[in-house]
Amino acid sequence: MRVAITGTRSTGHRSLTEYAGFFAQYLGPFALATSHFFIGGAKGIDSLSLLWLAGNTGAALTVVVPGTLDQQPADARQAITRTRDRITEVVELGAAELRTPAYFARNRWMVDHADMTIGFPLAGAPPTGTWQTLNYTADQGKPRLIVPV
Template sequence: MPLTLTITGTRSTGHRELTWYGDLFARFLGVFASDESHFYVGGAKGIDSLALLWLAGNSKSKITVVAPGTVVQQPTEAWQAIDRCRERIAEIVELGAEELRTPAYHARNRWMVDHSEMVVGFPREGAEGASGTWQTINYGAQQGKPRLIVPV
């Protein structure tokens, strides 16, 4: 049975080696990465880009990238990852926000959760905060969707 998942996570990933993230994704995303699974990934830097690169290179799952505005508006790291994985991306959704501020990112996060059955969150280690990652995880909880929280 196909499973649809939203991936959300911190943009601050420089405190770990890239190989650490690869091992982390293999362990916590690999279990869900079947031919029938569908992942929704935000088009931002950090966890979004790293997860996109890992999924594109290590799974046959369907991948949809969701940008709050357009892909071109995203940071260089993010659109380079999208460009590099273009052949593996099934769909790019550009929600068309004119200003990339907190409300646009929250709308993008809600859109992804609304289209998913589960949320996989990679928040920065520490107490739960008001970050976009926690907002997405908590929105999933409000919707009664299962959540897997893996602090980084």
């Protein structure tokens, strides 16, 4: 099973324990030794899910960034550094500018390489890149699991 993960960057409204519970419940069943997760290299859900998957599963992990790893936020780079020995691959898409189109291209790349998408959108927020990714997944005829946080 190949799974793309998408989610909000705004995660300060919940505790790390709550996120660990969400990940155990909603990522855990898909995290077999033969599974492969595609995770964006941003802060928020991307970094939190990377840390959880690396520490709690044997699944393969690919981190996908729109430009280069050096362009990612400091806390996201720190999460990647902490889990580097568990990361199967880092894909740098090389976007010249880190604007919305580059992030959408990264999200489409992950969905195109996955069998399904698990999304963690911010509950009650207006549509964001997370929703764009989830809608793109549906447009591709692939299943999606939506877990508002």
